[in-house]
Each structure stands twice: as C-alpha cells, then as structure tokens.
Amino acid sequence: MHHRTALVVILLSISAEYAWRGGEAARAALADTLTTHTVSADRAAVPLGFSPQSYAAEARWEKRFLEIPSGGRCRKYLRRLTRQPHVAGTPGDRAVTQFIYDEFKRSGLNPEIVEYRVLLSYPKKISVELVEQARVKLSNPEPEIRGDRDTRPSDPMVAMPWTGYAPSADLTRPVVYVNYGTAEDYGQLEKLGVSVKGKIALARYFHGYRGGKALEAERRGVAGIIVYSDPAEDGAQRGPVYPDGPWGPLGHFQRGAVVYDFVTPGDPLTPGWASTESARRLPESEAAILPKIPMVPLSAVDAQEILKRLDGPDAPKGWSGGLPLAYRVGGEAVKVHLALEMENRVTPIWNVIAKIPGSVEPEKLVILGNHHDAWVYGAVDPSSGTATMLETARALGQLLKEGFRPRRTIVLGNWDAEEYTLTGSTEWGEQFEADLRKHAVVCLNVDASASGQDFSVSAVPSLVPALIEATQAVRDPASGRSVYDRWKEQKAARSVRSYAVPGSVAAPVPFGLLGGGSDYMVFLQHAGVPALDMIFDGPYGVYHSLYDDFRWMDRFGDPGFRYHAAMSRLWGLLALRFANADLLPLDYSIYGGEIAAYLDGLEKIAPPDFFAQTIRPLIEKSREWQRAAGRATRALDALRAGDAVAALGEPRDEPSQAAATASFNAALMAQERALLDGRGIPGRPWFRHLIYAPLPSYDAETLPGLREALEAKDLARAREQAAALAAALDRALQALPAGVKASR
Numbered sequence: 001m002h003h004r005t006a007l008v009v010i011l012l013s014i015s016a017e018y019a020w021r022g023g024e025a026a027r028a029a030l031a032d033t034l035t036t037h038t039v040s041a042d043r044a045a046v047p048l049g050f051s052p053q054s055y056a057a058e059a060r061w062e063k064r065f066l067e068i069p070s071g072g073r074c075r076k077y078l079r080r081l082t083r084q085p086h087v088a089g090t091p092g093d094r095a096v097t098q099f100i101y102d103e104f105k106r107s108g109l110n111p112e113i114v115e116y117r118v119l120l121s122y123p124k125k126i127s128v129e130l131v132e133q134a135r136v137k138l139s140n141p142e143p144e145i146r147g148d149r150d151t152r153p154s155d156p157m158v159a160m161p162w163t164g165y166a167p168s169a170d171l172t173r174p175v176v177y178v179n180y181g182t183a184e185d186y187g188q189l190e191k192l193g194v195s196v197k198g199k200i201a202l203a204r205y206f207h208g209y210r211g212g213k214a215l216e217a218e219r220r221g222v223a224g225i226i227v228y229s230d231p232a233e234d235g236a237q238r239g240p241v242y243p244d245g246p247w248g249p250l251g252h253f254q255r256g257a258v259v260y261d262f263v264t265p266g267d268p269l270t271p272g273w274a275s276t277e278s279a280r281r282l283p284e285s286e287a288a289i290l291p292k293i294p295m296v297p298l299s300a301v302d303a304q305e306i307l308k309r310l311d312g313p314d315a316p317k318g319w320s321g322g323l324p325l326a327y328r329v330g331g332e333a334v335k336v337h338l339a340l341e342m343e344n345r346v347t348p349i350w351n352v353i354a355k356i357p358g359s360v361e362p363e364k365l366v367i368l369g370n371h372h373d374a375w376v377y378g379a380v381d382p383s384s385g386t387a388t389m390l391e392t393a394r395a396l397g398q399l400l401k402e403g404f405r406p407r408r409t410i411v412l413g414n415w416d417a418e419e420y421t422l423t424g425s426t427e428w429g430e431q432f433e434a435d436l437r438k439h440a441v442v443c444l445n446v447d448a449s450a451s452g453q454d455f456s457v458s459a460v461p462s463l464v465p466a467l468i469e470a471t472q473a474v475r476d477p478a479s480g481r482s483v484y485d486r487w488k489e490q491k492a493a494r495s496v497r498s499y500a501v502p503g504s505v506a507a508p509v510p511f512g513l514l515g516g517g518s519d520y521m522v523f524l525q526h527a528g529v530p531a532l533d534m535i536f537d538g539p540y541g542v543y544h545s546l547y548d549d550f551r552w553m554d555r556f557g558d559p560g561f562r563y564h565a566a567m568s569r570l571w572g573l574l575a576l577r578f579a580n581a582d583l584l585p586l587d588y589s590i591y592g593g594e595i596a597a598y599l600d601g602l603e604k605i606a607p608p609d610f611f612a613q614t615i616r617p618l619i620e621k622s623r624e625w626q627r628a629a630g631r632a633t634r635a636l637d638a639l640r641a642g643d644a645v646a647a648l649g650e651p652r653d654e655p656s657q658a659a660a661t662a663s664f665n666a667a668l669m670a671q672e673r674a675l676l677d678g679r680g681i682p683g684r685p686w687f688r689h690l691i692y693a694p695l696p697s698y699d700a701e702t703l704p705g706l707r708e709a710l711e712a713k714d715l716a717r718a719r720e721q722a723a724a725l726a727a728a729l730d731r732a733l734q735a736l737p738a739g740v741k742a743s744r
C-alpha cells in the first residue's frame with residue numbers, strides 16, 4: 001500500500017531519532033552491539049538456529065531451492081496479474097484471486113479461498129470544477145500513453161480520480177493551499193492569519209499518509225480536501241517521466257484509501273473481530289475510522305489550474321513545489337466545486353491461503369504474506385510481490401516433489417483488500433488470533449517486491465541477524481555480489497538504525513522500524529508475531545496511478561525481472577530457515593538495547609523528575625533483558641558451533657533433547673508476545689504492542705503509549721504506561737530459556 005510514501009519516511013524519522021542521541025552515543029551503542037555480536041567467521045557457514053549436522057541436510061535443500069526462481073517466470077506471472085484492473089471486491093479482483101489459486105495448485109500446493117464480507121467503497125461520479133475566476137473541469141482522466149495499450153482502459157472507474165471511503169459531498173468553497181497538510185503547516189497558516197475553516201484545502205502528497213492528512217484537515221474544520229502529486233516529489237523534478245523514465249508524468253494522479261486505520265485497521269464495521277458471513281456489524285454511522293470530509297486526488301496538470309490563480313500571501317518558505325508558478329496561500333478568490341457520489345457496500349473479498357504442512361511441528365506457522373488487490377493494475381504495488389510469491393510457491397512445490405518436508409508449517413497468505421484498510425490480512429488475523437498467538441513463528445511480508453535494485457527492509461530487531469545471514473546467501477543480480485554486500489553499502493547514503501550480527505563481517509546495515517501501511521500489522525501489533533517487510537526499491541513515481549503497469553515494470557522497474565527472482569530466493573530462503581531450524585533463529589539480544597535507546601530519547605519530552613524516577617529504571621530493565629537475552633543468543637551460537645550440550649543443557653537421550661529444544665523455542669516465541677499489553681494503547685485498544693505502532697503518517701512510533709502520554713503532559717497516564725512497559729519487560733525476562741535466566 002504505502003511503500004514510497006511511508007518506508008522512506010520511516011527511515012528518515014529514525015535517523016532523526018538517532019540524531020537526538022548524538023553521533024557519539026549512537027556509535028557507542030553500536031560498538032556495544034558489535035562486541036556482544038562478533039564471533040569467529042567460520043561459524044557463519046552454519047546459519048543461526050542450526051547445528052552443523054542438521055544444516056548439512058538443510059544446505060542441500062537450500063541450494064536446490066535457490067536454483068529454481070526465474071526472472072522469465074516472474075515476468076509471465078506479472079503479465080497475467082496486470083492484464084486488468086483489480087480493485088478489491090471487483091470482478092477483476094476475483095479473476096486475479098482465481099489465477100493465484102490455480103497457480104498455487106499447479107505448483108502442487110493445496111490452496112483454499114477464504115472469503116470475508118467487508119465494507120468497501122467505490123466511486124460513481126467524481127466532479128471537480130473551478131467555478132470562480134474561470135470555469136475549468138479538473139477531474140480529468142490520466143492521458144493515454146502511446147505505445148502502452150494498458151493506458152487506454154475500458155473500465156470507467158479507472159478514469160475517475162477518487163479515494164476509497166471518501167464520503168459523498170456537493171460543495172463549493174474557496175481554496176487554501178496547505179503545503180503537505182501537516183499540523184506544522186496549519187500552524188504556519190494560523191500565523192499568517194489565513195483561516196481554513198469551512199474551506200477546501202489543497203495539499204500536496206508526501207510527508208505522510210493521505211488518511212493522516214484528512215484527519216488533520218477534519219480537526220481544523222476544513223470542509224473538503226484535494227491532494228495532488230507535485231512534480232517536486234515524484235515527477236519531472238526527480239528525473240525523466242513515464243514513458244521516458246520511471247517518474248510520474250504531470251497527468252498522473254495517486255489513488256488510495258482515506259481512512260483512519262492507524263486507529264483500528266480492518267473492516268470499518270467489525271473493529272477487532274472477523275468479518276465472517278454471520279458476524280455482528282456496526283452501522284456505518286458508528287464506524288470510527290471513516291473520514292468525515294470528502295477527499296479527491298488531482299494530477300499536477302489539474303492542480304496547476306487552481307494554484308496559478310490563488311491570491312493571498314506568498315506561500316511560506318519551503319512550500320513551493322515544482323510547478324512553474326508563484327505558490328500562494330489563497331483563501332478567498334478561487335472557488336472550487338466538489339461533487340462526489342460514492343457508494344459504500346458490504347461485499348465479498350478473497351484471501352488465498354496455501355499451507356505446506358510441517359512434518360515435526362505442524363502446528364507451528366511460518367507465514368509469508370502479500371496482497372493481490374490493486375488500485376488499477378498495480379504492477380509494482382502489489383503485483384510484483386504477488387508474482388514473486390507465485391514463483392516462491394512454484395519453487396517450494398518443486399522441492400516437495402523431490403521429497404522435501406518442512407519441519408514446521410509454511411503458510412502462503414495472499415491477502416485481499418489490503419489497499420482499503422489492510423482488510424484481508426486483518427480479518428484473517430482476527431479470526432485465527434488465538435492460534436497465531438500460540439503458534440505463529442514469524443511473518444515475512446512482501447507487499448511490492450521490486451521497483452528497483454536497492455534492498456530495503458523494516459523489521460523487529462530480533463529478525464535482523466537471520467535476515468543478514470539470508471542476504472549473504474543470495475546474489476545481487478546487477479553486481480554479482482551478495483544482496484548483503486550492496487545493502488551494507490547503503491549505510492553511507494542513509495544514516496539509519498544499523499547493526500552487525502554474529503558470524504558476519506562486523507559491518508552494520510540500515511533498516512527501518514515497522515509502523516503501518518502493510519499486512520504485517522495484525523501479526524505484529526495485534527498478535528505479537530515477529531515481522532519484517534522487505535522490497536527492492538528504486539525510482540518509482542507512478543505509485544497508485546494508471547501508469548503503474550506492466551510496461552513500466554518491464555522498461556524501468558525491473559527489466560529482466562531479476563530482482564523479482566532475487567526476492568523469491570531471499571523470501572524462500574528465510575522461510576526454509578524459519579521452518580527447519582532446530583532452534584528458532586530469533587535473536588533478542590539487540591531488542592533490549594534498542595528499547596533502551598527509545599527510552600533515552602524520551603528525555604526530550606519528559607519532565608526531568610519523571611525521567612529520572614520512572615524512565616531511568618526502565619532503561620536499566622531493558623539493559624537487563626538485553627544481557628539475559630544475549631545469553632540465549634550465545635546458546636544459538638553454541639549450537640551452530642556443534643556444541644549442543646552448551647546450547648541446551650545436557651540432554652542424554654532423544655526424548656529429553658526434543659523436550660529441551662521445544663522449551664527453548666517456546667521461550668523464544670514468548671519474547672515478542674511479552675511485549676503486548678492486552679489493554680492496548682490508550683485510545684487505540686486494537687494496537688497492543690508496547691514498542692511499535694503506526695503514526696497517522698504511517699511512520700513507526702516507538703513506545704507509543706508512554707510517548708503519547710508524555711506528549712499530552714498526562715503524567716498519571718505516563719506512569720501507568722511505564723508500569724505496563726516494566727511488566728512487559730519482566731514477562732520477557734521471565735520467559736527466557738531456563739538456563740539462560742538462571743545464569744544472569
């Protein structure tokens with residue numbers, strides 16, 4: 001759903017957080033991590049979680065698996081997936097669902113289609129018109145591109161600029177330009193003495209998810225909001241535009257949902273429970289996450305008609321975009337007529353789920369997630385990920401034919417209606433929550449898989465070591481070196497959170513934190529399952545537009561589809577390792593230090609007394625967890641060095657060895673769960689994870705409950721949230737493997 005708008009911002013926000021702590025503190029924290037994590041290089045040959053003996057068998061399957069994924073196949077899959085628009089709940093979406101089901105079957109898997117009935121939204125009529133100063137129709141379709149027949153669509157819905165869940169409306173109001181429409185931007189307008197009350201706000205895209213822009217506008221008394229794609233952000237100012245390059249042409253516009261899923265994701269009518277056939281449903285008027293004011297997206301061509309006529313003060317510094325005009329704030333003379341006829345209806349959506357049953361621990365679930373619904377063709381978002389999932393399924397199916405059986409169950413979850421409110425994954429997660437909390441090992445999410453060559457990942461800290469080892473085993477197609485080798489070079493370009501890991505060269509790699517905007521949310525933030533979200537990123541200016549199509553991908557995104565295939569290798573390799581390792585390759589020794597760093601950052605917003613008395617002890621506790629979990633990581637290292645006795649105590653026979661393994665794994669799985677609080681974050685009970693939640697912008701918010709209480713200067717609530725966090729850290733400590741805990 002969100003990759004360009006959110007992931008990059010997450011990375012930036014983390015670097016900002018790091019900047020608070022100062023370069024020195026950051027380097028010290030990193031050095032601390034490095035000393036506890038650097039072991040001799042020869043052990044790296046055996047990945048985390050395996051012994052040399054067990055890895056001998058695994059290595060043969062891994063080698064075989066890595067041979068299979070093919071760029072040519074991914075290209076064929078993508079051509080099929082992008083043949084027709086497939087907005088969730090439409091006939092095109094149903095056809096794509098069937099194609100995925102059939103391909104899973106052809107690969108030898110045993111898929112099922114899981115249906116939910118959810119509230120979706122579609123446009124019937126969209127009209128935006130300049131009515132004063134001049135009469136100009138502004139809701140124009142995206143122009144056809146010569147040589148790309150997919151840009152001449154027959155579906156009338158594709159011609160309309162619309163956002164999902166915008167309410168119907170008919171109003172004529174003056175327009176105010178509000179820059180990105182953030183709280184700071186509205187603050188600037190106040191200083192200029194420009195009122196937005198009852199007016200139409202014209203905002204440019206970027207610097208936050210459109211739902212956050214709508215909520216901010218609603219709070220300010222704005223009557224309606226227009227969002228447009230300025231060439232400074234994703235168009236000509238960045239580079240050549242489609243069809244000559246990957247950036248957005250002036251005529252493209254960005255569709256998307258406008259909904260408050262950072263408050264509660266999933267079907268707006270069933271917050272917190274599954275939208276099965278017979279489920280209880282709220283009346284639409286009680287659905288808290290639906291926006292109250294209308295929103296329409298416009299192209300830069302159409303927005304320019306408004307912008308060039310605006311009166312009022314000059315736009316403040318930093319507010320001018322890439323159009324050849326003097327940006328002004330407006331507010332009086334220019335009026336726009338918005339007329340939206342939208343239809344909300346409860347309608348079926350279809351997840352496709354395939355399970356490869358585990359042979360030893362069939363109840364344990366290693367989940368691979370992707371969605372298949374798109375705003376138009378969605379060649380990048382999400383069809384690249386879907387093509388990659390189909391190729392991964394084919395390769396796993398081939399292994400099954402050759403006799404492979406995973407130790408744990410591998411689940412391929414292909415979700416529907418992600419673009420609305422992460423709907424398909426959320427409903428499924430809510431329906432099977434109890435099972436997931438007990439048995440889900442990890443959620444490996446790939447929304448879009450490739451729009452370029454830069455490996456980019458957001459993850460909980462405990463997954464980073466396994467991820468680094470897997471990227472060391474997969475070749476980067478362009479350079480011929482490993483994905484890891486190219487990934488670690490990015491640290492110079494973007495300073496973000498970074499770690500080294502056991503057995504690898506001690507070079508850190510950048511990764512983002514999980515906020516919002518894709519299907520990992522229900523797993524991590526509701527059920528406490530460790531999660532990651534990854535992509536090969538690149539210049540991509542056609543997000544959620546008509547031009548995110550097959551030809552764009554074939555020419556610019558991933559010519560040859562080599563990065564689709566590389567992602568299939570990486571994704572499958574991670575799945576194999578999590579499914580087959582003796583001990584789960586979860587390393588919690590980084591996490592405590594990470595939390596301590598977030599807590600440290602609260603010094604900026606907490607009163608000094610509160611920081612000293614309440615937050616300092618939490619930092620101590622985080623460090624204690626870090627040290628204790630470090631001993632569990634050393635047990636993992638002992639195992640891969642061939643010392644099962646050091647890893648698991650002294651199992652004398654097979655049954656006791658199996659019992660020791662099971663209890664160690666249960667302890668590791670309990671770690672992420674321990675960070676949940678069943679009461680949720682105040683005001684957002686669906687979000688139970690005390691360390692990570694999404695902001696309205698979709699950025700990751702660390703320590704959401706505690707941070708929000710401090711920001712609201714509500715010290716009583718902050719004290720409660722600190723106590724909840726202390727209890728969570730205690731639970732994590734208590735749940736560590738027995739031997740590890742005793743030796744602390």
Ligand SMILES: [Zn+2]
Nearest residue numbers: 001381382447
């Ligand atoms: Zn997506």
